[in-house]
Amino acid sequence: MKLQEIANKIDGRVITATNNGSMTYDMAFASDLMSDVLTLQNDNMVLITGLATLQTIRTAEMADINCIIFVRNKKVTAEMVKLASDSGIDIIECRYSMFRTSGLLFQSGLKPVY
Amino acid sequence: MQFEYSIEGGNFSRAGYASSEVKKKLKQLNVDLQVIKRVVVALYEAEVNVVAHAYNGRMEVEIDKDKIKLALVDSGPGIPDIDKAMEEGYSTATPEVREMGFGAGMGLPNIKKNVDVLTINSVVGKGTTVQMITYI
Numbered sequence A: 001m002k003l004q005e006i007a008n009k010i011d012g013r014v015i016t017a018t019n020n021g022s023m024t025y026d027m028a029f030a031s032d033l034m035s036d037v038l039t040l041q042n043d044n045m046v047l048i049t050g051l052a053t054l055q056t057i058r059t060a061e062m063a064d065i066n067c068i069i070f071v072r073n074k075k076v077t078a079e080m081v082k083l084a085s086d087s088g089i090d091i092i093e094c095r096y097s098m099f100r101t102s103g104l105l106f107q108s109g110l111k112p113v114y
Numbered sequence B: 001m002q003f004e005y006s007i008e009g010g011n012f013s014r015a016g017y018a019s020s021e022v023k024k025k026l027k028q029l030n031v032d033l034q035v036i037k038r039v040v041v042a043l044y045e046a047e048v049n050v051v052a053h054a055y056n057g058r059m060e061v062e063i064d065k066d067k068i069k070l071a072l073v074d075s076g077p078g079i080p081d082i083d084k085a086m087e088e089g090y091s092t093a094t095p096e097v098r099e100m101g102f103g104a105g106m107g108l109p110n111i112k113k114n115v116d117v118l119t120i121n122s123v124v125g126k127g128t129t130v131q132m133i134t135y136i
C-alpha cells in the first residue's frame, strides 16, 4: 500500500512523506515498546505506535523502519518531524486507537510481521 | 578507523545520536546493509542502556577491514548479576525510562543475538563496559 492509501483507510493525516510518498508497504507491527521493535528482522514496514517521542523516530531509524503511524491522536513535535525527514521516515497521525488502526489496516491487506 | 562519542546519562533526547552517526559512517564505507542493521541495533540498545541506567559514558568505535569493534564504557551503578541481566524480561528500569518506551528487559538479549562476540564487565558502584565485536 502507498502512504496516502494507508492514511485514507484510517482517516489519518500524512505529516512527512519521503520521495513524494512513493514508498509502498506490505507489512506492519504495532507496539509501544521500543526494544520489542528492535527485535524485528524485517525492513520496510509500518510501525503503529502510541509512543510519540524522539526515541520512536530514532528507533525506526535504527531498525530501518520507513513509516510510523502515531495513533490515539498523539502529535509529533517539530524536532520529530525534522529527524524523520532527515532519516527518510514517513509519518502519519491518526486519532483512532491502536486496535482500531491495526484492524482497519489488517483488513486492507497489510500483513503482520509474524 | 577509530573514533569516540560521549554519552550523557538520563538525557533521552540525545539517546541514539552516537549510534546514528556510526550508522552513517558504516553506510559511507559500503558495509553490507544487513550487517549494518544488526550492528546499529545492538549499538543503539547499548547506548540507550547507558542513558537509562548509568550516569555518563563513552562509545568507542573501531572499524577494520574484517571487523567492527564497539564498546560502551560507563560510570554508573554497575550490574550486580550479569546472568540475570541477560535474561529476557529482566529490567530495573525506572518509570521515567518506561515512559520513553524502554525497560522491557529485551536490550541485552537482543544485543547478544545481533553481534558475534559480546563481553560485559561490570563493577558495582563503579560502572559497566559492554564490548561487541562483529566480523565482516
Ligand SMILES: Nc1ncnc2c1ncn2[C@@H]1O[C@H](COP(=O)(O)OP(=O)(O)OP(=O)(O)O)[C@@H](O)[C@H]1O
Residues within 6 Å of the ligand: A035, A036, B045, B049, B050, B052, B053, B054, B074, B076, B077, B078, B079, B085, B086, B090, B091, B092, B093, B101, B102, B103, B104, B105, B106, B107, B108, B109, B128
Ligand atoms: N550500562 C548499565 N549500567 C547498569 N545497569 C545496566 C546497564 N545495562 C543494563 N543494566 C541492567 O540490566 C538490566 C537489563 O538490561 P536490558 O537492556 O536487557 O533491559 P532494559 O534496559 O531494562 O530494557 P530494554 O532494553 O528492553 O528497554 C537493566 O534493567 C539494568 O538493571
Ligand SMILES: [Mg+2]
Residues within 6 Å of the ligand: B045, B048, B049, B102, B103, B106, B107, B108
Ligand atoms: Mg536496555
